[in-house]
Amino acid sequence: MATRMGARFTGDLAELRYEPVAKRVRAVAGGRTFADSRRAVLVWEPKRVVPSYAFPLPDLRATLTPSDDASAPEHPVQLAEGGPPVLDPRTAFAVHTCPGEPLTLDSDGVTLPGAGFRPADDDLAQHAVLDFAAFDEWLEEAEPIVGHPRDPFARIDVRRSDSRVRIEVDGVVVADSAAPRLLFETGITTRYYLPREDVRMDLLTPSDTRTTCAYKGHASYWSVGAHRDLAWTYDEPLSDARDVAGYIAFLTERVDVVLDGERLPRPVTPWS
Incomplete structure (x- = not known):
């Protein structure tokens, strides 16, 4: 087997x-x-x-x-x-x-x-x-190196996509893009990074939260309404993630994602 x-x-x-x-x-x-x-x-x-x-x-x-x-x-x-x-x-x-x-x-x-x-x-x-x-x-x-040592059995891949991604928060569309970049990371659910011009930036409030990823670098965050730290970006990512520099991702565990017209189930992860 x-x-x-x-x-x-x-x-x-x-x-x-x-x-x-x-x-x-x-x-x-x-x-x-x-x-x-x-x-x-x-x-x-x-x-x-x-x-x-x-x-x-x-x-x-x-x-x-x-x-x-x-x-x-x-x-x-x-x-x-x-x-x-x-x-x-x-x-x-x-x-x-x-x-x-x-x-x-x-x-x-x-x-x-x-x-x-x-x-x-x-x-x-x-x-x-x-x-x-x-x-x-x-x-x-x-x-x-930052965050922690890198795992030689883990990696990230960033791929340009022509799929349409819509992000909804409490029924309100906060992002809609036909030019997302998808980030695939070993052991982590797919993350959808969207161009800022396709995001309702007027609905996002900057947060003082900062995190560090050993593979992607230092991230800054936004809140959406009462939902704290729901979106993030890497303005100056490490080399493996340079293709998502300035793009915005949402915590798919806490938002609704519609991919090419299909509403996806929310993944269950430590960030749920």
Whole structure:
């Protein structure tokens, strides 16, 4: 019987997973380089969908000491209706789902409490997983990365489309376009990015919300009526998403989408 690849990856979410990378990876905080390695590995703890970088202990430029377990709430969500529960990426690094030892890192007086974790696993015992958010800068080769490490098994594709997309909010048409750009992202529902001239900008109110995506960059948001942060844009996206620069997308989980005359069901995702 054939195996659906998406189901294979979903079925592995309960396991501790890792993957070596060939890039030179550096982690910097307080002007100190805490890690510099060409032997880093990506690590996914059980129920994590976003990876963290782990480094061989000799490649860390820091003193490691045991750290007290820090309490932090879990934020379980479902990637899809009926799917296994996973941890929302906003769940703090301090939540560990496999046995191991939390670590504090110190480099020349710059101390990062609980920013490391040494898994009790034969393949990873000589590595320390680092908290992405605890560092000021991450570099892959000479390029900074944002948000979190990129997953080598995930990608985005942007495609120009001649389909007609209509967006309705509470029965009111807020956008109607025959020139959308569709963004397909591994594990994420299709997003419809529309030219601003096809959006009722008079119905959108700018929000102070900002988010960061490791693949697309920094997004700014709009609210529509009482619906906060219902639409967003990437004004200066990263290279993979440059074709949606300035275009506007709507949270399809909370609006009604009519695609070529067919009203689509609202997807069930962590953003529903």
